[in-house]
Amino acid sequence: MNKNGIISIMPDIIKKMMVHLDEKSYDALQEIRLRARQPLILLIKDEEYGLSKEGICLVQNSYMVSEDDVLCILKYISGFSLYALEDEMRQGYITIEGGHRVGIVGKAVIENNVIKTLKYISAVNIRVAHQVLNCSKGIMPYILSRNKVYHTLIVSPPKCGKTTLLRDIIRNLSNGFSGYGPYTVGVVDERSEIAGCYRGIPQNDIGMRTDVLDACPKVEGMRMLLRSMSPHVIAVDEIGKKEDILALQEVLSAGITIISTVHGKDIDDCRRKPILKDLIENSLFERIIILSNKYGPCTIEAILDGCNHLNTLR
Secondary structure: OOOHHHHHOOOHHHHHHHOOOOHHHHHHEEEEEEEOOOEOEEEEOOEEEEEEOOEEEOHHHOOEOOHHHHHHHHHHHHOOOHHHHHHHHOOOEEEOOOOOEEEEEEEEEEEOOEEEEEEEEEEEEEEOOOOOOOOOOOOHHHHEOOOOEOOEEEEEOOOOOHHHHHHHHHHHHHHOEOOEOOOOEEEEEOOOOOOOEEOOEEOOOOOOOEEEEEOOOHHHHHHHHHHHOOOOEEEEOOOOOHHHHHHHHHHHHOOOEEEEEEEOOOHHHHHOOHHHHHHHHOOOOOEEEEEEOEOEOOEEEEEEEOOOOOEEOO
16 A cells, blocks of 8 residues: 555654554555544544554544644645645545545535535545455456457445446456456546546556546546547446436447446345436346445455346356
8 A cells, every 4th residue: 555645744743653553554544534623533444543652542542633733734735735726625535646535524615506615624534545456356257258348337335345346347458357458448537536546647556558537527528538538448436327327328329338336235226226227127237246345345246147137147
């Protein structure tokens, strides 16, 4: 895990505390929450810990975050120009070096019924980026054939690794996998989570033939990639709106393969959602991958053949 991006934005006092974290703790670190006038909290393997001068401790013994600490982090992120981050701040998060995402909360500034930016920032949540290379190795043979890449939908509840799996599929398609491909892949990364771009450069390994539209709405992004980048495959995260489906149909009619994700517990859960029900019953997706967290993120529950009445392939 690239920890330099995280350490570089911390106030000096917190930097000195983070020196005590070993590599094992960094590798398992999921979030760092800093709320003004509250204890600093680390989320490690879904458990909460505090941080003090001695290192990891109980939350009640953790360092108390000050307003200046939060402001200091924002200044480091912005290069000491908060105005430069205004566009990102209104989305509620900022992506930093290493692909880590910094969520922010404060007072919303509204203009014409739209959030213009945030001010009086009171807390930040640093979500630590983790790649799991080759986590898609076992499913690649199911979504590839000698002649094509199958249209694929990844169905997953929250925090079960759907974006992690999607990212690795993109990498394998882009670089080529076991004699299949390589393929030119276009990614619409609306929430900057797939590629984790920092100043336009992907911080995650998404392959050598992948083009990314960062922080771009899915519908506009898919159309832009079709017009300008000649992709073999287009990948997007978390479809669900009617507009998303219309854009997907445009991509399909152009002969481009779609790889996408959607929130859902299982295939029956998807069928209860009117838009997804139509996609499944009309066999828009040729492969449907069901994830869970039973044995950790990216646990494959089933791989379904969407074109053959949802026969289970695995």
